[in-house]
Structure formats: structure tokens, C-alpha cells
Amino acid sequence: MTDKLDVRAFALGGGVMWSVYVMLDAWIARFGWGDETVETLSSLYIGYRPTLRGSLIGALWGFMDGALGGAIVATVYNAVARDEEQS
Secondary structure, eight states: OOOOOOHHHHHHHHHHHHHHHHHHHHHHHTTTSSHHHHHHHHTTSTTOOSSHHHHHHHHHHHHHHHHHHHHHHHHHHHHHHHHHHHO
16 A cells, blocks of 8 residues: 655645755855856746845745645656556
8 A cells, every 4th residue: 555645745845945945056156156056047937046135036936846846746646656556
């Protein structure tokens, strides 16, 4: 028997983890490390820059992106686990 993943919890966890990473990356880029990552993500996340305001904007985008990704992963996992359990 395979346990199901809680889609909400997995989405929340993914959103929090990714938003913290995105925000910290912007702060660290102010010192010259990781600025390529900020440059790449700023092409996806409107307003994301290596500033305090930009890091908060990026964290919001990152939360939405990470939560959506976490929900997709948990949903696919549950679907595959259910199919394997039935066969």
C-alpha cells in the first residue's frame, strides 16, 4: 500500500522553499555571487532584481512557481501510485 502525498502540504512546502531560495539568491547577488542566477530568473520573474524590493517581488513569484510545481509533482505522484496500486 502506497501512501498518498498531501497536495496542499507539498505545494506549500515547495512554495516556501523556492521563495526563500529566490530571496536569498538576490541578497547574495549583491555581493557578486549568484548574479547569473538572478539575471536568468529576472527574465521570468517580472521585477526580480538584487535589491531588497526586488528580492521580495522575486519571493512572491517564487512562492507561486514553487507551489504550482509542488502541486503538480504531488498530483502526478498520487496518480502513478494509485495506478500501481490497482494493478
